[in-house]
Amino acid sequence: MIRTSLRSLIATFGEFGSRTRSGRKVSNKQPASAPQVTIVGLMNAEDDDGRTLVDVGGRSGWQVTFVATCDDANAALGQGGVPVAFCDRDLLGVGWRKAVERLSAAPHRACVILLSEAVDTNLWNEVVRGGGYDVLPKPLDEENLMRVVRLARSYWNSPARTGLLFNRSPQLAKEGRS
Numbered sequence: 001m002i003r004t005s006l007r008s009l010i011a012t013f014g015e016f017g018s019r020t021r022s023g024r025k026v027s028n029k030q031p032a033s034a035p036q037v038t039i040v041g042l043m044n045a046e047d048d049d050g051r052t053l054v055d056v057g058g059r060s061g062w063q064v065t066f067v068a069t070c071d072d073a074n075a076a077l078g079q080g081g082v083p084v085a086f087c088d089r090d091l092l093g094v095g096w097r098k099a100v101e102r103l104s105a106a107p108h109r110a111c112v113i114l115l116s117e118a119v120d121t122n123l124w125n126e127v128v129r130g131g132g133y134d135v136l137p138k139p140l141d142e143e144n145l146m147r148v149v150r151l152a153r154s155y156w157n158s159p160a161r162t163g164l165l166f167n168r169s170p171q172l173a174k175e176g177r178s
Contacts, residue, residue: 039086040076043088082152084110115138117137134152
């Protein structure tokens with residue numbers, strides 16, 4: 001029987017998944033210069049969901065700001081970092097559909113997340129078709145909140161988002177194949 005320690009295996013082979021087929025080293029860790037997450041809430045900062053967003057954001061190093069209008073949200077999201085907007089379905093004066101469209105179409109291309117008491121596949125499809133990123137159920141759960149922001153950050157930094165999705169061929173778009 002061969003006995004070996006985990007420490008000796010790691011020393012011999014390195015971290016699992018840390019090399020590509022060509023042998024190039026790939027780090028799974030966030031670089032020290034990873035962009036900050038900028039969270040803007042079109043929601044009530046004083047209710048339980050607003051406090052949850054502030055608490056989790058403080059522990060996670062996110063910059064959290066609450067605003068009352070889409071214009072204010074766009075201004076705050078354009079300040080840099082990974083832009084993530086949370087919109088409360090029940091609070092918005094302009095209607096959540098318009099807010100999702102306006103925030104996702106702005107130059108910063110925020111990941112817009114709708115908060116709703118009723119969540120189903122139809123609502124999620126409608127949000128995504130309108131340019132949004134996801135729907136989270138109310139009341140906010142810390143684990144879901146951290147998961148969706150982590151995924152939004154990963155998506156926002158992905159080559160697919162920056163290369164394929166926003167640099168469509170004009171010819172393909174004209175033919176309706178983009």
